[in-house]
Amino acid sequence: DAKTTQPNSMESNEEEPVHLPCNHSTISGTDYIHWYRQLPSQGPEYVIHGLTSNVNNRMASLAIAEDRKSSTLILHRATLRDAAVYYCILEDGGSQGNLIFGKGTKLSVKP
């Protein structure tokens, strides 16, 4: 399975944009890029996913590099409720849908 590399932790100020990077240099052509987050004492929560093109939804934006070897999750205005561990995950489009979670990036948001 292709692996992802994320920083262990990042800090942000409230109401500022946050860019969470993810490297996936061994990504294959059929791998989808997923982002999930896990708030303290909760199960993970889906954020966004994409294949080749940039994606936007109500929670975030996903910017995918042209060579697909890296991606960036963008939170446009961080709030205190966005403090969580963010996981970048690759999923083979032909798989059964099981995700392999890495260690993620712990995002702290300062008021």
Place this chain on the structure above:
Amino acid sequence: DVKVTQSSRYLVKRTGEKVFLECVQDMDHENMFWYRQDPGLGLRLIYFSYDVKMKEKGDIPEGYSVSREKKERFSLILESASTNQTSMYLCASSLGPPDPPSEQYFGPGTRLTVT
């Protein structure tokens, strides 16, 4: 909204006991998953099921079994609990065929302590 519920938030069992963790989803999802989460190790897949009565081993199935008699319910069974199975257990479900991939919805987790 999709809801995935787990039978207990906290559970304490003794070594050697048989333990049942129940998970129910209310959105007619085809796929269901059981993970465990440990500090420093992240989430690891134990078993998953993509249809009633079907099951597939994940990365760490040893010491566990599963049951899916009905579409909405997926049970994780520890036949003889051991202290190294003390962990947070997370259940998830997803709609169906992975192309395009469908998002997984997670339950709140069960923190199991085996003494």
